[in-house]
Amino acid sequence: MGHSGFYNSAMSSIFDDDFFAPTDPMANVGDTLLHGLNDEQMRAVTLPDEHALILAGAGSGKTRVLTTRIAWLLQQQRVSPGGIMAVTFTNKAAKEMTARLSAMLPINVRGMWIGTFHGLCNRFLRAHYKVANLPQGFQILDTQDQLSAIKRLYKQFNINDDQFPAKQMQWFIGGCKEEGQRPGDVPVRDAESRKKVDIYQLYEEQCQREGVVDFGELMLRSYEILRDHPLVRQHYQRRFRHILVDEFQDTNRLQYLWLKQFVPEVGDAVPRNAIFAVGDDDQSIYAFRGARVGNMNDFVTELKVQHQIKLEQNYRSYSNILDSANALISHNTRRLGKNLRTDQGSGEPVRVVELPGDLAEAQWIVDEIKQLVRDGSARKEIAILYRSNAQSRVIESTLFNHAIPYRVYGGLRFFERAEIKHALAYLRLLDNPRDDTSFLRVVNFPPRGIGARTLEQLQDAARSGNTALVDAVQQVPGKAGANLASFVAKIDAMREQADQITLKEIVELVLDNSGLLEHYRNERDGADRVENLQELVNAAESFVSLEGFGKESAGMHQLDTSAAPAWPGESDAAAQDAANSASAAEVLPDGETLSPLAAFLTHAALEAGDNQAQAGQDAVQLMTVHAAKGLEFNNVFISGLEEGLFPHENSLNDYDGLEEERRLMYVAITRARQRLYLSHAQTRLLHGQTRYNIRSRFFDELPEECLKWITPKRAGFADAMPGYEGRWGGNQGDSWNRDVRQAVGQGSAEVVRKSEPGHGLKKGMRVFHTKFGEGTVQMLEGSGADAKAQINFSRHGVKWLALSVAKLTPID
DNA sequence: GCTGTAGAACTTTTT
DNA sequence: GTTCTACAGC
Numbered sequence: 001m002g003h004s005g006f007y008n009s010a011m012s013s014i015f016d017d018d019f020f021a022p023t024d025p026m027a028n029v030g031d032t033l034l035h036g037l038n039d040e041q042m043r044a045v046t047l048p049d050e051h052a053l054i055l056a057g058a059g060s061g062k063t064r065v066l067t068t069r070i071a072w073l074l075q076q077q078r079v080s081p082g083g084i085m086a087v088t089f090t091n092k093a094a095k096e097m098t099a100r101l102s103a104m105l106p107i108n109v110r111g112m113w114i115g116t117f118h119g120l121c122n123r124f125l126r127a128h129y130k131v132a133n134l135p136q137g138f139q140i141l142d143t144q145d146q147l148s149a150i151k152r153l154y155k156q157f158n159i160n161d162d163q164f165p166a167k168q169m170q171w172f173i174g175g176c177k178e179e180g181q182r183p184g185d186v187p188v189r190d191a192e193s194r195k196k197v198d199i200y201q202l203y204e205e206q207c208q209r210e211g212v213v214d215f216g217e218l219m220l221r222s223y224e225i226l227r228d229h230p231l232v233r234q235h236y237q238r239r240f241r242h243i244l245v246d247e248f249q250d251t252n253r254l255q256y257l258w259l260k261q262f263v264p265e266v267g268d269a270v271p272r273n274a275i276f277a278v279g280d281d282d283q284s285i286y287a288f289r290g291a292r293v294g295n296m297n298d299f300v301t302e303l304k305v306q307h308q309i310k311l312e313q314n315y316r317s318y319s320n321i322l323d324s325a326n327a328l329i330s331h332n333t334r335r336l337g338k339n340l341r342t343d344q345g346s347g348e349p350v351r352v353v354e355l356p357g358d359l360a361e362a363q364w365i366v367d368e369i370k371q372l373v374r375d376g377s378a379r380k381e382i383a384i385l386y387r388s389n390a391q392s393r394v395i396e397s398t399l400f401n402h403a404i405p406y407r408v409y410g411g412l413r414f415f416e417r418a419e420i421k422h423a424l425a426y427l428r429l430l431d432n433p434r435d436d437t438s439f440l441r442v443v444n445f446p447p448r449g450i451g452a453r454t455l456e457q458l459q460d461a462a463r464s465g466n467t468a469l470v471d472a473v474q475q476v477p478g479k480a481g482a483n484l485a486s487f488v489a490k491i492d493a494m495r496e497q498a499d500q501i502t503l504k505e506i507v508e509l510v511l512d513n514s515g516l517l518e519h520y521r522n523e524r525d526g527a528d529r530v531e532n533l534q535e536l537v538n539a540a541e542s543f544v545s546l547e548g549f550g551k552e553s554a555g556m557h558q559l560d561t562s563a564a565p566a567w568p569g570e571s572d573a574a575a576q577d578a579a580n581s582a583s584a585a586e587v588l589p590d591g592e593t594l595s596p597l598a599a600f601l602t603h604a605a606l607e608a609g610d611n612q613a614q615a616g617q618d619a620v621q622l623m624t625v626h627a628a629k630g631l632e633f634n635n636v637f638i639s640g641l642e643e644g645l646f647p648h649e650n651s652l653n654d655y656d657g658l659e660e661e662r663r664l665m666y667v668a669i670t671r672a673r674q675r676l677y678l679s680h681a682q683t684r685l686l687h688g689q690t691r692y693n694i695r696s697r698f699f700d701e702l703p704e705e706c707l708k709w710i711t712p713k714r715a716g717f718a719d720a721m722p723g724y725e726g727r728w729g730g731n732q733g734d735s736w737n738r739d740v741r742q743a744v745g746q747g748s749a750e751v752v753r754k755s756e757p758g759h760g761l762k763k764g765m766r767v768f769h770t771k772f773g774e775g776t777v778q779m780l781e782g783s784g785a786d787a788k789a790q791i792n793f794s795r796h797g798v799k800w801l802a803l804s805v806a807k808l809t810p811i812d
Numbered sequence: 813g814c815t816g817t818a819g820a821a822c823t824t825t826t827t
Numbered sequence: 828g829t830t831c832t833a834c835a836g837c
Binding site: 089090091116117118119122140142143214215216218219250285286288289387388389390410444447449450451452453605606607608624625626627645648649650651660664686687 | 813823825826
Binding site for chain 1: 828829
């Protein structure tokens with residue numbers, strides 16, 4: 001059943017009523033539902049209504065299990081669509097789930113809550129905006145907006161950016177929220193942390209005053225409402241019989257706490273419901289942004305999960321690739337334990353190659369790609385993966401020189417582009433004149449004679465009156481004040497017109513009246529920007545049409561505030577419950593609808609859009625390993641497999657870091673279906689200087705029988721390090737690594753065998769540190785892993801550094 | 813108020 | 828080596 005069928009059924013709403021009637025023509029769809037599932041998948045799909053953890057290995061049909069489970073619940077278990085919530089991390093995943101589901105069943109997906117954590121929280125807060133103490137049309141700050149909001153705060157309160165870098169503060173605030181901490185909950189140790197918490201507090205007040213929320217706030221506030229309002233909580237606990245979670249290993253603390261709110265406690269007098277969590281601890285690669293693999297264990301113990309199923313049958317790769325992945329990941333110690341298997345045969349060996357430099361590496365990859373294409377491979381089935389973005393440049397230019405089409409993932413997304421942000425800022429001001437972030441963004445863009453001086457005056461006035469910028473405009477005297485007033489008048493005029501026209505027309509109006517379009521037309525390289533603005537008009541137009549068809553994808557822009565389920569029985573119970581309670585008002589959603597403009601702005605904030613420029617073209621795919629998660633290709637190149645790069649040097653200081661790097665490598669390997677190529681270079685240009693690297697330790701963790709060395713295998717990490725068995729051994733690895741870097745750095749690219757232990761530093765020696773620059777060793781203390789050195793840096797003064805951690809290079 | 817130049821950063825990233 | 832940010836000068 002295709003999309004058109006789905007829309008038809010959704011629009012006529014026949015299925016909502018008749019879907020399960022015996023006469024229904026689609027009643028036999030379910031017969032084929034479970035067809036083709038293996039035993040493990042079948043067991044998972046048909047588990048009873050209890051909490052379950054599904055350990056789904058790479059390529060094991062995870063999404064299929066999730067969607068089939070939902071379909072099975074709807075059809076066989078007669079669960080109402082309104083009783084199901086499915087949570088993902090990315091819009092892409094949510095969309096895919098929705099699409100697959102509607103292809104599987106002629107069901108109205110709209111009643112279901114399928115979406116990202118943030119999308120669902122947004123939906124929740126819009127529905128309960130009064131309880132949430134937010135304006136109904138609250139706007140969402142993306143990462144850029146959040147940073148500029150913090151910087152604005154710094155100006156206003158004279159906070160020193162050198163002392164508390166705004167970026168770091170942003171990270172701090174985000175981190176607190178992810179842990180579920182309000183300013184009052186953050187432990188304060190010293191004056192510095194006191195100040196940070198104060199800034200956090202000020203930031204919160206500013207957001208509240210302006211009626212905006214950041215991403216973390218969407219989650220945190222939703223969580224707090226559920227936690228603090230038993231009636232609201234019980235309403236949703238009653239409603240959602242089944243909660244399905246994708247990529248569970250990537251959940252942070254707050255997301256886990258939020259999920260748990262949906263599970264009734266003993267004595268809550270709410271019927272039992274079930275969380276069906278799908279995840280893979282071996283693919284947990286987002287600890288750096290707060291993901292807690294530990295949530296998997298906590299989930300099992302705290303909710304007494306009785307059902308755990310491992311999906312270990314892989315449908316993607318040949319066994320040489322799979323065995324490599326299995327062998328590699330077995331070197332991690334903290335695992336739930338899983339071993340992928342395949343029926344596909346061994347396939348080609350994994351090819352390994354060593355090259356003299358990054359350029360030669362790129363050249364080699366390009367040569368191989370040419371061969372693959374000659375042999376009939378589609379270019380889009382070839383992926384080049386790397387650990388960090390900086391590595392793409394050499395590869396890009398080499399591909400370019402050979403006229404091979406390629407596509408780089410990452411970079412700016414559509415809604416993050418400056419010109420789009422400017423346009424959105426105008427649109428936001430139409431919706432909420434008190435949005436100071438947007439006000440400042442465009443008050444003088446395009447330039448209209450409002451300078452920094454004027455704005456300072458304005459901000460002073462606003463601060464002393466404790467008002468929004470827009471309300472302080474009259475207080476600025478003279479020409480400057482007049483300019484400001486005319487800006488505000490212009491916005492007001494647009495707002496007035498906006499009431500009577502379509503969303504598309506509003507966007508066009510703003511682009512014209514603001515002067516944005518004009519500005520970019522006159523700019524030398526403005527053609528792309530003009531095109532993007534035109535694209536924004538198109539986006540607005542199609543957004544309207546989506547609304548018109550009542551299609552609700554992952555974005556949750558369709559604000560279906562009917563939190564009370566449409567299913568007979570359930571809705572009665574919920575309504576009854578609400579009616580019986582004294583504070584029914586807070587339980588039931590505040591059912592007004594959002595204006596199309598506000599909905600569009602929300603959509604823009606929650607879904608930053610594509611960043612793939614030339615999509616659709618048959619091009620070689622370039623991306624970081626992180627970006628490759630969830631994708632698969634016939635041919636995969638993993639480049640830059642060198643110590644310091646992959647595993648990345650910044651991760652080597654702690655054990656968890658190395659294990660995460662290994663999981664990252666595991667993810668990279670398991671992207672390949674047929675052919676896998678691993679390459680490393682002896683030298684590489686990084687940060688403007690040539691670095692000499694030895695091959696990654698990960699090579700020593702792969703089974704020799706699966707590999708084919710294109711260039712001779714030479715001494716590597718394990719050979720040079722006695723006692724290394726592919727396992728992390730405290731800090732010796734790093735000090736050894738430094739020795740090699742020093743030795744190799746002195747000229748020979750040949751791998752050096754470990755000579756003598758220790759750091760090799762002496763008093764009076766000149767050393768170089770990547771952060772602090774040059775300095776002189778003044779004192780040495782301790783030995784081995786505890787060795788420390790006192791170094792006098794010419795630029796940064798005297799510092800004590802732990803030699804097992806700090807990266808020092810002697811200068812001669 | 814805009815433009816050019818010096819200085820600093822620089823792993824990975826979704827919402 | 829590149830790229831973004833911040834401040835000084837026109």
